[in-house]
Amino acid sequence: MVSTLPVGEPAPADGALPADLAPDPTIDFGAYLHVPFCRVRCGYCDFNTYTSSELRGARQDQYADTVLREIAQSRQVLADAGALRPATTVFFGGGTPTLLPAGDLGRMLAGVRDCFGLAPGAEVTVEANPDTVTDAVAADLAASGVNRLSIGMQSAVPRVLAALDRTHNPENVATAVASARRAGLDVSVDLIYGAPGETLDDWRRSLETAVALEPDHISAYALIIEEGTKLHRQIRRGEVPAPDDDLQADMYELADGTLAAAGFDWYEVSNWARGEAHRSRHNLAYWRGTDWWGYGPGAHSHVAGLRWWNVKHPAAYAQRVTSGQSPAAGRERPDAASRRLEDVLLRSRIRDGIEIAELEDSGRAAVAPLIADGLIDGPQALRGRIALTLRGRLLADAVVRALTA
Structure with a gap:
């Protein structure tokens, strides 16, 4: 785990919002639920994620119960501030949320529903590693109220996946998409371009493979080398080349042309959808600066211009929440x-x-x-x-x- 939290003022132990904060009840409210568990750490990853050997006392099987406690805490805080609203979007990110049983994800979603309600037509997304999606998992997620699955494809080229330390079987992406479709879920696939050794032809193959899956939405992100990651160290030692800006620009133009020809419209620099109905409303909420509460270790929240972030490690997070304290580590009001x-x-x-x-x-x-x-x-x-x-x-x-x- 290499990312660092911002520097801000201390957050109160009860998580109360400032008395002079005036949330707008007409602004959309979303919930982000962070699941920080991964089987392995990808070499480029700077997210707040942990493998089993890094948990140091935190228990994966108790995680849903801990998050449910934070959800209940957040309802009280927002009620005291007069800011209760139904959630218009819910997003399970990570990490690999589907490392948890679908039933645990469903219980966390039920916690949001019970405490806040879900707005009519609310978008509920779960991120997934393709190796973790089966017909049973997809069906259970759909039954719990999930309506959108975001699958981490990254590339269709095995050696590119290896350069990124991705361990999933690329053939399982199609299997995961098919399972999601059978369960009636909208489907998004995520791609990364600019990996060490990746060529324009490699990238074209990944784009064409993704388009052939006929998803509703495609995200394509340029690889960014974050300081402190394994990939950053490899580049610094000269073991692999750094991303080439000109090649990444060519890759972006190829993505935009390929996706447009396949019926996808760009709506954010790194995101394309088959029509406005399939845009990620949760991600758009971030770009538009609406309100959201982030649950889980290291998660960030924003309400009416106030931002705060939780303690990073799952064990520290669980200790605070189970003792009745807010897990917030700090906050700021720009x-x-x-x-x-x-x-x-x-x-x-x-x-x-x-x-x-x-x-x-x-x-x-x-x-x-x-x-x-x-x-x-x-x-x-x-x-x-x-x-x-x-x-x-x-x-x-x-x-x-x-x-x-």
């Missing part, structure tokens, strides 16, 4: 200027974009040069909205810098 900057950073990455009128004077002045450089869509800008072009998506960070200078 000022108005910081929130405006973050709003532009996040919302400019989605297809819906951001209204030009919401920018500062300097940002509005940057729009015309960005159109001239082919980074912002001109017709959309004339209608008052920032929308990235394909080139703009490749240079999204540069666009944000110009809009917030």
Whole structure:
């Protein structure tokens, strides 16, 4: 485990929100449930995950009960703040949520439903390693109220999977998709491009294989080398090459063209869906800055501009929750200027974009040069909205810098 928590002010032991916080009852509320268990640690992974040898006293078979306690705590905190709302989205992430029995995931979902309710048509997603999905697992998840499965495919090329330390059988991706379909679940597949030694032809094979599975949604993320990971150490020692920025740009353009030709529309820089109905509403909630509570070790939450994060290790998390304390390790409340900057950073990455009128004077002045450089869509800008072009998506960070200078 190599990621670090932010530096913020201490969180109160009871998890109470500040008295002057004023949550908006019309803002969507989502629940993120972190399942931190993995069979092996992938070489590129910087997430808060643990293999069995790293648990040091935390018990996987007791995890659902611990999360249920935090859910009950959160209901009291939000009720005291006048912020109770039904969940519009629920997302089980990890880690590998499907390492837990489907019944445990179902009990956690029932905890959210019992404490908050689920909004009509709520999106409920579970991430899954393809080797852990069977007909029985998919059917049990669907019966509990899950309606969307996000399958970690990453690549269709065995040597690319090996370079990423992914241990699943690539043939099992199709099996997992078929099981999800038989259970009536929407299906998303996740891909990663730019692994050491991966060629453009390798990436084309992965894209074509993913499209042939006929999922509803595809995510494609450029490999990022996080400091402290196994892959970072391998690159530093010269054992494998670092990702090539130009090759990754070519891979992104190939992904966008291939997916568009197959009927997928981009709606966020790294995400494509077969129509608006299949977009990940939970992920869009992050980009749009709505409210969510993150449950589990290391999980982050956001309500009305206040952000907080839980202690990282599952044992420390369980100790706090079972003793009746909040598991929050710290929190922060960014000022108005910081929130405006973050709003532009996040919302400019989605297809819906951001209204030009919401920018500062300097940002509005940057729009015309960005159109001239082919980074912002001109017709959309004339209608008052920032929308990235394909080139703009490749240079999204540069666009944000110009809009917030």
